[in-house]
Amino acid sequence: MDCENTRELKMREKENMAEEKKMVIKVVGLKKSFHVGIQDIPVLYGINLEITEGEFVLLVGPSGCGKSTLLHSIYGLENPTEGTVFIEEEDIWSRTKDWRAHFRNHFIGFIPQQPFWIKSLTVIENIAIPGVIAGRTFDESIVIAAKLIELVGMGKWADHRPFDLSGGQQQRIALARSLLLDPKFLIADEPTGNLDFRSGEELMTLVRNISQQFKITILMVTHNTDQYKFGSRIVNMVDGQITSDIINKQSLSKLEEMGEVKKTGETKIVA
């Protein structure tokens, strides 16, 4: 029995080694405190995290645990108090604001929790915005936007105003916008937070399919345990620290079995 187990473990190690992919995001000793009055309120306590190419990482945890702050630090919007973030070997926090802006624009797609739009522009023009920011014309960017709006199944809404659409439809548009410049990474801050169950499931399915189709590495914050099944990896945070980091190769039921693991803060691989 023991022999069988040992053999199985060795085989898994071999499998894991074969599957080892390029590390694309590395968070190193990330700490963040906010000044409130005369007090410094710590939010992140030295986060270390590595994400490899093609992963669909779900960052989960209770409200106020610091997952959005971590996400924003990785995205280059929230300046860490200590530590740094490497994306594809670039230390993004040693660079200038304009460099980070350029990097976000060209390499990272972003889906915020609430859909934010340029109100005066149509849906398709809003999708084209990252291209316009990158120095392309509206016409050039709209050509790509037209393909993406079809990809997310919203073609007939192209000439409407974004706020004419439902929450789920707006998040689909936000997904299309995030893909405009063919990003390597997708960062999403609770994109299903304001959606009903069905819309949330549809959006998550769409995100997973697109990530697989275009081989995009995804880091997503979510509250919704029903969506754990979409992630290839679940990183749980409590009180500014990572308490578990789970590779999810099968299903939610298997993940739920690891409830003990989450509590103890160990990292386990679920086969």
Add this chain to the structure above:
Amino acid sequence: MSFFSHQKKNEIARTQKVRTRFSHMRISSVLFIGYRNMFANRMRSILTIGGVAIGIGVITLLISLGFGVQEMVIHEVTKNNPSDIIDITNKSLESFVLLDKNTLERIRGIDGIEQVEIRSSIGGKLFQGDSQTDVVINAVSRHYLDLARSDVSQTLREKIFTEPEGILITPKLANLLGFENPSESIGKTIEYSAVVTDDMLADVEDVPEETPKNEHENMVTIVGIINDQTKDDAVYAYISIEEIRERYGGVTGQFAKARVKNESSIESVRLQIEQTAFVTESVIDTIADINSFFLIVRSILIVFGVIIMSISAMGMLNTLSISLLQRTKEVGILKALGTKRTDIFKIFIFEAFLISFLGGIIGLVFGYGAARGVNYLMNIFAIRYGVVASSFVEVPTAFVISIVIFIFFLGLITGIFPAMRASKIHALEALRYE
């Protein structure tokens, strides 16, 4: 950890050494976003652009009328008074000095004088059949009209000297003599009489030896019609002073016009003439008076303009500040998606330029149009009251350039603060803004 620390140091060093050039939004895209934002807030944009347009329009209207009237007055004053001509008149009736032979010789002897011509305005009557009318007969020396009436053709000016007993009359005078169409009067012989008193006579040049005294034998032929420059109903005539002298003896000049050889010497020449007890006038004095008057007018208009534009500018600043507050989340998402600070700055500053330039151009066009409208209405009244219609709308190129510079600075000043504020907003704070 150590690998990353080492790499971080290298990265910092590289960042410090190499200044990367990043792509920026195109100006066309920035303008498109500004235009769409203005279109999305139509009423607000119309009111703001309208405010600027009214301000610029009122300034354009006032200034173009101001310059136009100034130009018109100067033109009217100078068209028969070239700047090298000096008008010589008497100070007052009490100390009246006739322009007799000696006086004229003295004036002609002044260094710098090229030519002196005289005129004597005499009251009189013209008779045509049963019609008779009172008239001012201007008896002029040979080249007086050359100095005084450059608007009259050379041929017409010469006619009263080349044709025997010729007279030039105004159209109204022809009407009064019974000619409905003034041109019908040309070639007709009429009788005239002039009231010449003894104190108008003196020792003059070329005085004829025999002087007929019978007033009713004074026959002249109308050789041309001469329009007055300002009034259609003016009643006067020009006749050769030799003709008058033949009939009435040595009629002297009451007024003279002197041409100087060199315009720059005009002041010293005037001084010397004034030492001979005359008063001199030059168009230069008049132009200086006109200019100083219009300078005051323009200064008042500028004060009005500044007040109006301050109100427009405050309206614009208010609009742009509200626009920024309403678009804080837009700034947030643009920054989150990678827009550089300079591009955010451009979006707001170009929107301010769009408002100021649209308002400015509309204001310029409508201000000029309104001035033309005022001109048109005034001309209708002028024609009704017998005054010659004229154009008094003038928009100098310098004014247009000034307005363009002004609206550029209006956009810059009103746009720079919201634009700077927008470019400095932290993306996350902007996204959280309520």
